[in-house]
Amino acid sequence: MSAKDYYEKDFYSELGVPKTASAAEIKKAYRKLARDLHPDKNPGNTQAEEKFKAVSEAYDVLSDDAKRKEYDEARDLLASGAFRGFGGGAGPGGGGNPFGGGAGGINLDDLLRNAGGGAGGGGAGGFSDIFSGLFNRGGGAGGATGNPRASRARKGSDLETEVRISFTDAVNGVSVPLNLTERGTCPTCHGVGAKPGTSPRTCPICQGTGLTTRNQGSFAFSEPCANCHGTGSIIDDPCPTCHGERTVLTTRRLTTRIPAGVSDGQRIRLAGKGEPGPGGGPAGDLYVVVHVTAHDLFGRSGDNLTLTVPVTFPELALGTDLQVPTLSGSVRLRVPAGTASGRKFRVKGAGVTRKATTGDLIVTVEVQVPQRLSAEAKKALEEFAAASTADPRPGITAALADRGSGGAS
Numbered sequence: 001m002s003a004k005d006y007y008e009k010d011f012y013s014e015l016g017v018p019k020t021a022s023a024a025e026i027k028k029a030y031r032k033l034a035r036d037l038h039p040d041k042n043p044g045n046t047q048a049e050e051k052f053k054a055v056s057e058a059y060d061v062l063s064d065d066a067k068r069k070e071y072d073e074a075r076d077l078l079a080s081g082a083f084r085g086f087g088g089g090a091g092p093g094g095g096g097n098p099f100g101g102g103a104g105g106i107n108l109d110d111l112l113r114n115a116g117g118g119a120g121g122g123g124a125g126g127f128s129d130i131f132s133g134l135f136n137r138g139g140g141a142g143g144a145t146g147n148p149r150a151s152r153a154r155k156g157s158d159l160e161t162e163v164r165i166s167f168t169d170a171v172n173g174v175s176v177p178l179n180l181t182e183r184g185t186c187p188t189c190h191g192v193g194a195k196p197g198t199s200p201r202t203c204p205i206c207q208g209t210g211l212t213t214r215n216q217g218s219f220a221f222s223e224p225c226a227n228c229h230g231t232g233s234i235i236d237d238p239c240p241t242c243h244g245e246r247t248v249l250t251t252r253r254l255t256t257r258i259p260a261g262v263s264d265g266q267r268i269r270l271a272g273k274g275e276p277g278p279g280g281g282p283a284g285d286l287y288v289v290v291h292v293t294a295h296d297l298f299g300r301s302g303d304n305l306t307l308t309v310p311v312t313f314p315e316l317a318l319g320t321d322l323q324v325p326t327l328s329g330s331v332r333l334r335v336p337a338g339t340a341s342g343r344k345f346r347v348k349g350a351g352v353t354r355k356a357t358t359g360d361l362i363v364t365v366e367v368q369v370p371q372r373l374s375a376e377a378k379k380a381l382e383e384f385a386a387a388s389t390a391d392p393r394p395g396i397t398a399a400l401a402d403r404g405s406g407g408a409s
């Protein structure tokens with residue numbers, strides 16, 4: 001990582017959040033972007049992959065309180081115009097006078113040299129800590145400052161992935177394989193970026209600062225070194241695996257148990273299954289969002305299963321025994337004579353078992369009115385109609401009588 005990378009990148013706009021965003025807002029924005037841009041979802045789309053990397057990098061910094069503070073401070077300093085030069089590149093701070101402190105101002109070049117040199121500990125004080133903290137994040141040699149200080153151990157990033165399982169598996173629980181794509185240190189060069197056996201050399205033009213100074217009239221401008229693109233080092237033989245990028249997208253495969261009773265859209269947290277922590281820190285967490293495919297017959301309402309059973313009018317009027325499927329087999333359901341259409345029956349314990357509780361199966365009986373009738377059935381129904389004298393809607397009949405219903409007799 002170099003000075004140029006940090007002062008030019010706006011990690012907040014990368015994630016589409018304001019600078020005042022809370023940790024939760026940042027996490028939410030990142031999750032959404034990571035989901036949309038995930039390489040599994042955008043195979044062969046290099047633009048999405050680049051954006052995915054950029055978003056991951058932004059989240060890596062902004063999700064860590066200490067790193068975020070350093071980043072904010074560094075950008076505030078750069079934008080404040082406290083430094084001489086820097087062309088127009090100070091970023092969205094904008095308003096600062098690019099010619100800043102004039103003769104008395106602090107020169108960022110000096111600051112960076114102090115930060116990296118190791119020899120000049122006293123000089124810039126707190127500032128050098130800020131910059132050395134930022135610029136050494138890449139770990140390994142060849143950073144802009146060359147500071148040998150080991151990177152601090154940090155918690156790895158959280159990851160999120162999605163899985164789709166069947167209705168039955170959601171009820172019973174299931175083991176699923178997960179393929180995780182993540183950004184990790186290149187295993188070939190161990191994050192150095194150079195071909196094994198070679199090492200990056202300090203850029204001879206900028207002496208490793210990543211910046212060059214150009215004089216224009218009485219002003220001096222600092223700008224990113226064109227020779228090394230602001231990285232401060234030259235890689236003559238790039239690592240064949242990461243092409244000098246220092247990190248690679250890797251696929252990790254793991255199997256996880258989805259517990260019984262999970263519902264559609266539920267997010268499961270797998271502690272310690274996220275990205276490994278840089279510098280030997282603890283791994284982040286993995287979140288698995290579970291999508292459950294609908295069942296042909298059964299529905300779900302919490303821990304209860306639901307099932308609608310079509311019946312005939314005679315079955316409800318005369319009563320019947322119904323054979324009703326459950327998820328694991330079937331049960332006999334006694335429907336008494338005179339049962340109303342739409343009545344619900346409860347089959348105890350035939351629902352979803354989750355931890356210590358088991359739901360029920362709720363069976364709704366619903367009259368199916370035949371669309372076609374055989375001549376025989378029609379005749380029987382007409383005889384039934386003639387024989388049944390009870391009024392099915394006495395309340396309505398009474399209301400109509402009260403109105404003295406003008407029309408029909």
Ligand SMILES: [Zn+2]
Binds near residue numbers: 208227233
């Ligand atoms: Zn250079």
Ligand SMILES: [Zn+2]
Binds near residue numbers: 187190241244
């Ligand atoms: Zn590599």
